[in-house]
Amino acid sequence: xxxxxxxxxxxxxxxxxxEPVTREELEKILVAGLIGPTGKGKKPWKFVVVxxxxxxxxxxxxxxxxxxxxxxxxxxxxxxxxxxxxxxxVEDCAVAMENMHLAADDLGLGSVWIQGRLRxxxxxxxxxxxxxxxxxxxxxxxxxxxxxxGRIEHHPPFHSEADADWSFVSWDD
Ligand SMILES: Cc1cc2nc3c(=O)[nH]c(=O)nc-3n(C[C@H](O)[C@H](O)[C@H](O)COP(=O)(O)O)c2cc1C
Numbered sequence: 001x002x003x004x005x006x007x008x009x010x011x012x013x014x015x016x017x018x019e020p021v022t023r024e025e026l027e028k029i030l031v032a033g034l035i036g037p038t039g040k041g042k043k044p045w046k047f048v049v050v051x052x053x054x055x056x057x058x059x060x061x062x063x064x065x066x067x068x069x070x071x072x073x074x075x076x077x078x079x080x081x082x083x084x085x086x087x088x089x090v091e092d093c094a095v096a097m098e099n100m101h102l103a104a105d106d107l108g109l110g111s112v113w114i115q116g117r118l119r120x121x122x123x124x125x126x127x128x129x130x131x132x133x134x135x136x137x138x139x140x141x142x143x144x145x146x147x148x149x150g151r152i153e154h155h156p157p158f159h160s161e162a163d164a165d166w167s168f169v170s171w172d173d
Pocket of ligand 1: 010011012013014112113114115156
């Protein structure tokens with residue numbers, strides 16, 4: 001699919017059938033994240049893949065309230081950044097998230113960005129601390145976000161060029 005078509009089709013999908021996502025599909029999505037551009041070419045990140053339903057449920061407690069979409073998603077990809085490796089870790093991880101979000105759509109899967117950075121966990125404390133505890137990730141890594149991936153039950157309507165809000169744009173003439 002041409003890139004612009006893919007961008008138009010992309011939506012945040014939060015309604016999944018509950019069916020699993022295959023390892024092959026997840027590897028394709030991860031490649032899209034891992035090849036993304038990063039500041040100075042550093043790769044200040046760690047991707048943790050979760051497919052076990054009990055672990056998905058536990059991970060949902062990273063946010064208050066715990067998002068219900070974790071119950072039917074086939075997988076979650078938690079993207080952690082390492083501030084000691086690069087001062088552009090937030091941007092680098094965000095680019096990887098978007099690349100993976102688009103790749104999922106291109107594969108006919110639904111996905112949604114669940115924000116982690118600057119967010120609170122269900123039981124208090126930071127989303128990052130909770131995600132690290134659930135996933136056994138070392139301290140020093142900060143959670144950027146989690147990409148939920150699943151088989152689509154409901155896909156919102158595709159975007160069209162009419163959705164572009166030109167009031168945010170100014171030209172130099
Ligand atoms: C930085 C960022 C954080 C987001 N955080 C969440 C989130 O925590 N939960 C969620 O359901 N969607 C989240 N989203 C998805 C947005 O809500 C969604 O992109 C927006 O409403 C526009 O809808 P669309 O993606 O279908 O075009 C986030 C998106 C971005 C880019």
